[in-house]
Amino acid sequence: MMEKALIVARKEIAENLKSVRYWAIIGLFILLYIASAYAIGFAVRGFGGLAIGGRARTVLQLSNQVVNALTYIAPLLGIALGFGAIAAEREKGTIRLVLARPIYRDDLINGKLIAAVALIVLAIALSTALAVPLAVAMQNVNVTSEDFTRLALLVLPATLLALAFYALSLFASVNAGRSSHALVVSLVLWIFFTFSSYR
């Protein structure tokens, strides 16, 4: 049963690794990390350097910024991968050739889901691995391995957040007639969940 889902997953992963959209999102992640690092550096210098908050405070601020960045971007990664997952296949007609095979619809959706997990983990891990050391270097502070572990652990909730939004946009993609409709529904949900948490 899983065999067909894995075939779909492999194709989805290959397709996304070749797509500009996927790498653009990873680039956006990295930019956001760096921008956060700049912002912290600016604030810290403005208050007279590390003397005010100390090293621990800067690392905490950096962690907070990473969390903030992931809160915004991780759902967008999920949405970017999910909104067209089924609706775009329907629009292009590729789904007709796929479903003409001995494959259950569940296999198709499971395959997309497996690919999404792999792509989301890769995107978040890669961008965190590249951007966090860069951001730390910008702060000019010594970060302990414990700090690194804490930052690395942020990848897990970020992945879950991205997957939650992937699931929502996949649901929209399955039910919407067009991928543009699925995108709008997904973005409305993102705005609702992201900004309602600030109340």
Place this chain on the structure above:
Amino acid sequence: MGMAEYVIETENLVKVYRDRSGEVRALDGVTVRVPRGVLFGLFGPNGSGKTTLISILVGLQLPTSGTARVLGYDCVRESIEIRRRVGLLPENYGFYEYMTARENLEYLGKLDGLPAQELKRRIPEVLELVGLREWADAKVKGFSRGMTQRLALAQALLKDPELLILDEPTLGLDPQGTAMFRKLAEQLVKQGKTVLISTHLLHEIGHVCTHAALLRKGRVIAQGSLEELAKAYREAKGYSYELVVAGGAEELLRELKGVNGVTYVGLENDVIKVRASRDIGGELAELAARYRIRSLVPLAPSWDELYQFYQGGGWE
């Protein structure tokens, strides 16, 4: 004809679509039987239920009521087994455009459950069959409509299916592409396969079909072999024959006009056309023996003429 000789059997198939504006009966009691090893036409104008019927046959839609079996498998409970054995060229399909023809076929072939070794052998074979071998490693994005349609036929042939269902296969094709489709369909039938062609373009591909079901507004208005369907047509509209003569046509023409039931006799370039209100095949064969006649052919009505005859008018 026994049960096993039909590759497709439907019984009183009904499909109703419901929405806010009401309900549409896309299929209204369709009973169709497709014999094994024939080129079968599913003919009808747009909206007559052809695509809905095909979707139900391969298990992509569920019927509202009625039963359908394909290759002995139930279309509702055993649709996976059906799709394992049936090659389908659906209407309004699309390929992954950033992938090459070979990559598309590899992906679809894997979903068909074909082993890698078989795919390696089969992909060049089917691309050769449809005339796309040299385009195997070209991205589908650059393909013309005709090339895409050929690739669509290739994907349907990939698993070497015993039943091939082609939904509007010649739509958008140039005459050369259409001729290729006709030839290939005939070849496949000679190999013992059954080919079902659904089309509203009867003049393009209909004439290669030996059997057909004529659909109108979700109902089958007639079905059977060309000969079976032509029988009622001839009884109502008359019989037509064509004789090719080698000489002495004037005397033959006089005799033909005297045959009981003959309503028209005309000569054009050694070809005599005869129309009669009854079957005069026997009398013509006797005359053929006495005159220098190269050939005597009873003319069959075209599927277009048959469709119009059975539905009592033009496409509607």
